[in-house]
Amino acid sequence: MAVGGENGGATTTGHGQTVCVTGAGGYIGSWIVKLLLEKGYAVRGTVRNPDDAKNAHLRGLAGAAERLTLCKADLLDGDALRDAIAGCHGVFHTASPVTDDPEEMVEPAVRGTRYVIEAAAQSGTVRRVVLTSSIGAVAMDPNRAPDAVVDESCWSDLEFCEKTKNWYCYGKTVAERAAWDAAAELGVDLVVVNPVLVQGPALQPAVNASLTHVLKYLNGATKTYANAVQAYVHVRDTAAAHIRVFEAPSAAGRYLCADGAVLHREDVVTILRKFFPQYPIPKRCSDEVNPRKQPYKISNQRLRDLGVEFTPAAECLYDTVVSFQDKGILPAAPAAPPTQAQL
Numbered sequence: 001m002a003v004g005g006e007n008g009g010a011t012t013t014g015h016g017q018t019v020c021v022t023g024a025g026g027y028i029g030s031w032i033v034k035l036l037l038e039k040g041y042a043v044r045g046t047v048r049n050p051d052d053a054k055n056a057h058l059r060g061l062a063g064a065a066e067r068l069t070l071c072k073a074d075l076l077d078g079d080a081l082r083d084a085i086a087g088c089h090g091v092f093h094t095a096s097p098v099t100d101d102p103e104e105m106v107e108p109a110v111r112g113t114r115y116v117i118e119a120a121a122q123s124g125t126v127r128r129v130v131l132t133s134s135i136g137a138v139a140m141d142p143n144r145a146p147d148a149v150v151d152e153s154c155w156s157d158l159e160f161c162e163k164t165k166n167w168y169c170y171g172k173t174v175a176e177r178a179a180w181d182a183a184a185e186l187g188v189d190l191v192v193v194n195p196v197l198v199q200g201p202a203l204q205p206a207v208n209a210s211l212t213h214v215l216k217y218l219n220g221a222t223k224t225y226a227n228a229v230q231a232y233v234h235v236r237d238t239a240a241a242h243i244r245v246f247e248a249p250s251a252a253g254r255y256l257c258a259d260g261a262v263l264h265r266e267d268v269v270t271i272l273r274k275f276f277p278q279y280p281i282p283k284r285c286s287d288e289v290n291p292r293k294q295p296y297k298i299s300n301q302r303l304r305d306l307g308v309e310f311t312p313a314a315e316c317l318y319d320t321v322v323s324f325q326d327k328g329i330l331p332a333a334p335a336a337p338p339t340q341a342q343l
């Protein structure tokens with residue numbers, strides 16, 4: 001279904017290139033579409049249902065009327081993906097189930113990724129595919145030394161993911177491995193972005209899985225915080241990183257996409273309480289027995305070498321909450337903008 005003609009404006013502005021974004025209506029996908037349109041690309045976005053109100057925000061993006069086309073494609077529909085990708089100069093493959101249900105997760109993630117690489121190879125026009133993988137394909141390794149730096153050479157341990165029933169990380173790891181295998185076999189230029197937990201304002205109306213991570217600390221859904229650590233990245237930086245690795249001729253391999261800090265949940269609730277004391281933010285850890293989990297070290301050097309800049313984690317969290325207020329997901333309440341020292 002066409003939201004706008006692909007030619008309007010594309011020949012006279014920006015790059016004049018057409019790129020496909022799978023999962024265009026999702027949290028990260030929407031931001032990639034937004035930044036691509038701002039840069040003058042014509043975008044073909046794949047969604048499962050172009051008429052669903054949850055994708056309506058895409059029509060409101062600047063440039064959408066002239067240069068955004070929505071195509072219906074499920075990850076298990078190789079023909080639909082091939083049609084969406086045919087004639088494109090590049091592909092941003094963000095679509096993936098985000099669930100720990102093994103049935104829903106693994107097969108669509110792996111088969112869909114394979115179909116996308118095959119479609120890129122068949123097109124004869126795609127010069128690079130950028131795959132959104134995850135920290136989940138990198139860091140799930142029980143044997144990593146406590147002082148080791150998590151970087152692009154790390155891979156999650158599939159047996160460990162299986163044993164701990166972490167089917168999301170299992171699926172992302174197998175899908176990324178399948179992408180590298182298919183790209184090598186079919187001669188496709190593949191670059192992979194591995195974001196950590198993404199935060200920041202959502203363009204789409206729904207609260208996705210990564211935003212629930214913070215929302216539950218603000219809306220009273222949880223009375224305690226976990227004894228766990230997490231790295232964070234801003235959704236705008238994540239989208240910019242995808243476009244940077246698409247455009248940079250020298251980009252190759254995997255890119256960890258993280259602001260560089262790893263926070264304990266206690267740090268997260270402390271930051272949230274400092275900015276937003278009006279919400280029922282938990283004060284107690286659910287684990288009062290085990291030692292406090294220690295943050296691991298993570299490298300974002302490869303993306304910084306390409307010029308990508310990262311927003312501090314505190315600002316990612318702040319922007320997330322303001323976005324919840326703006327959308328009415330949380331009751332709006334005045335919050336002083338953070339000072340430089342707070343960030």
Ligand SMILES: NC(=O)c1ccc[n+]([C@@H]2O[C@H](COP(=O)([O-])OP(=O)(O)OC[C@H]3O[C@@H](n4cnc5c(N)ncnc54)[C@H](OP(=O)(O)O)[C@@H]3O)[C@@H](O)[C@H]2O)c1
Nearest residue numbers: 023026027028048074075094095096097134197198208210
């Ligand atoms: N957010 C994070 O913290 C984070 C961190 C690391 C990596 N990632 C990765 O980033 C990508 C985007 O995630 P997100 O956070 O933006 O999640 P999201 O908002 O839930 O978006 C997921 C997208 O995938 C699409 N999708 C799911 N199953 C599909 C299927 N069977 N066929 C076609 N499309 C399907 C969804 O389409 P519908 O709208 O039709 O459901 C949606 O557009 C995923 O690959 C995810 O693994 C996310």
